[in-house]
Amino acid sequence: MATRASATFKIDNWDENEVLEADGGSKITKAEVSRTFEGDLEGNGAVEWLMGYDEDGTATFVGLERIVGKIGDKTGTFALQHVGTFDGQVSKAQLAVVPGSGTGQLSGLRGEGSFEAGLGPEGERSITLEVDT
Numbered sequence: 001m002a003t004r005a006s007a008t009f010k011i012d013n014w015d016e017n018e019v020l021e022a023d024g025g026s027k028i029t030k031a032e033v034s035r036t037f038e039g040d041l042e043g044n045g046a047v048e049w050l051m052g053y054d055e056d057g058t059a060t061f062v063g064l065e066r067i068v069g070k071i072g073d074k075t076g077t078f079a080l081q082h083v084g085t086f087d088g089q090v091s092k093a094q095l096a097v098v099p100g101s102g103t104g105q106l107s108g109l110r111g112e113g114s115f116e117a118g119l120g121p122e123g124e125r126s127i128t129l130e131v132d133t
Helices: none
Strands: 002-021 027-039 041-053 059-071 074-086 090-097 110-118 125-132
Touching: 002 041, 002 110, 027 059, 041 074, 059 090, 090 125
Parallel strands: none
Antiparallel strands: 002 027, 002 125, 027 041, 041 059, 059 074, 074 090, 090 110, 110 125
């Protein structure tokens, strides 16, 4: 049965380090980030993003995230694949549930979604998933 899960999230921790930097140009970083979700999706996420920055501060990124929590009244864990962009103010990503990653009542979880996150402490952050649980 298809379920639409919408939530807000906060960034609990952000640890970003350079992996490669061109002289005066672009750079690649790796960020380890923890997040807390509230709404139809409740729980905690741990994500690792690889980000490629352009000289103007914009970036593209990919990542994998493990979420421990619940969607609606079903609990368990699952992983999300992230593919996104950062325009200097807002990050946006397309998400896909990693096949076979669901556990507990989320075993067999399938679906996709997106998130949008504004920059800084006051930035609005939301996620929406369309999943079959």
